[in-house]
Amino acid sequence: MSDGKNLSVEEKKELLKRLMKEKSAKQAQGAASAATQSAANRDFSVYTQFEHFPEVQTLAAQFETLRMLQVSNPYFRVNEGIVNDKTRIEGRELISFSSYNYIGLSGDPRVSQAAKEAVDKYGTSVSASRIATGERPIHQELEKEIAGLLGVEDAIVMVSGHATNVTVIGHLMRPGKDLILYDALSHNSIIEGCVLSGARRIAFPHENWEELDKILTEVRGDYERVLITIEGVYSMDGDIAALPKFIEIKKKHHALLMVDEAHSMGVIGPHGLGIRDYYGVDGREVDLWMATFSKSFASCGGYIAGKKTLIDYLKYNTPGFVYSVGISPANAGAALAAAKIMKSEPKRALKTQANARYFLDKAKQKGLNTGPSKDSAVIPIITGNSAHALILADALFKDGINVQPILYPAVPDNEARLRFFITTDHTEAEINETVEKCAVHLERIRRDMADVSFPKSMIGG
Ligand SMILES: Cc1ncc(COP(=O)(O)O)c(C=O)c1O
Structure with a gap:
């Protein structure tokens, strides 16, 4: 049993319990010794050794859990070609639900050709911030096209979706004067932007606009600028x-x-042009439209679209734009x-929408818990237990289906899930096979491993 291989279910449970006990004991020991050391004889060398960082130890414990559960590491798997409804990993072809290639444009010959032509014309880098010598015609064409898709005056494109949120929110909102209200399930990049800004920030309960309205009724008067951030699809x-x-609320x-x-x-949306198209609202009703190029746009980068005054201001001032290189020709193309x-x-x-509905x-x-997913290409299957999600993803991987588990701490342990990204290229046969296998494996896992879970010390329980 000591080498962790070929364990029975009972043995696995025992190992997990032991791991949990050992980890709690180590943590208690560490806390006790830190408390008894005076500043004079404290060993500061632990702060220079990464293996002593508690975060690094948590990661090591997570790898240990993977070993105990006898599942392969689902992260950093090498996909050996273009990923659409299929992928190739370790020489094996699998059905893939792990990429954001929602409308199949990464790998589309027209998109690849445009990237190549942009490289031939402008080189592989624009080699400077756009405000200096980085500006190319292709940047302006792209911004015009984006503004047109949204029916707004102008747009600005940046080198990363994540950085777009961080730098724009971080720059527009000010400490001591402004307030940001963000949905509690916001993406990390939005939250990082809020933190960077130094403005007061309040998370409102997910999608709860009534609560948002209440908060604003109470505190609006205490601030100058107020920013509400939401996502089109969570x-x-x-x-x-x-x-x-x-x-309605932002106007009020x-x-x-x-x-x-x-x-x-x-x-x-009926034309696939996003949430504005979905509800049929005028693009000018929203102050800052943001998106990343890494998903449906088959590229890399991000944009903000809105009024020309806003975009001009951002172009001359946003640190992540002014002090960063312009988006590369290949990515812009x-x-x-x-x-x-x-x-x-x-x-x-x-x-894509029809495939997702299917x-x-x-x-x-099949009785699987898909949460509140509706009309979008993101569909979770919630297992309610990180260990179960991990084991289920591993079983599917062995069966030729690649799907990413989402585990604690990315979501609360009882909301652990597999997350399926549906694309235009998926077939009904692929979907049937996937859902069927998912249901069969999950039933078995829940039956045979009902009390297998991540060590409580790891999930903060
Ligand atoms: C809602 C949301 N915003 C921003 C980003 C960041 O985009 P990128 O990965 O292109 O930097 C992501 C990435 O997954 C996202 O899901």
Whole structure:
């Protein structure tokens, strides 16, 4: 039993219990010794050795858990080619639900060709911030195209989706004067932006616009600028924000509204043009439209679109834009080609939507918990236990299906899940096989491993 291989279910449970006990004992020991040391004889060398960092030890314990559960590491798997409905890993072809290639444009020959032509014309880097010598015609064409997709005056594109949120929120909102109200399930990049800004920040309960309204009624008067941030489609649950309600509230309280469309642009709506298209609202009703190019746009980067005054200001002042290189020609070329295809071929988004509906219906028929996902290409299957999610993902991987588990601490342990990204290229046969295998494995795991879970010390229980 000591080498952790070929364990019976009972033995696995025992090992997990032991691991949990050992970890708690170590933590208690560490705390006791720190408390008894005076400043004079404290050993500061532990602060220079990464293996003593508690965060590093937590990661090591997580690897230990993978070993105990006898599952392969689901992270950093090498995909050996283009990932659409299929992928190749370790020489094996698998059905893939792990990439954001929602409308299949990464790998589309027209998009690849546009990237190559941009490289031939402008080189592999623009080699400077755009405000200096980095500006190229392709940047301006891309920004015009994005503004057109949203029906707003202008747009600014940056080198990363994550950095776009961090730098724009971080820069626009000010400490001591301003307030940011963000949805409790916001993406990390939004939260990092809020923290960077130094403005007061309040998370409102997920999608709870009534509560948001109440908070604003109470505190609006204490601040100058107020920013509300929401997402078009929430990336963990695949539910769509009630945009018209948020527009109403932002108007009522004289706040700015920012919508992150990472998972909605190119996917939802009758023309696949995002949440504005889904609800049929005027693009000018939202102050800051944001999205990343790494999903439907088959590239890398991010944008903010809105009024020209805002965009001009950001172009001359946002640190992540002014003090950073312009988006590369290949990335701008790919995103521009993808934006044009997105507009001219709504059938791609409509097929993604149909595939997602099909997946959702099948999963519900099998009694799987898909949470609040609706009308989007993100569908969770909630196992309610991180160890079960990990074991289920491993079993599917062995069966030729690649899907990412989402575990504590990314979500609370009782909301651990597999997250399926549906694309335009998936077939009904692939979806049938996946849902069927998922249901069978999950039933077995729940039956045979009901009390197998991550060590409590690790999940903060
Ligand atoms: C909602 C949301 N915003 C922003 C980002 C960051 O985008 P990128 O990965 O392109 O930097 C992501 C990435 O997954 C996201 O899900």
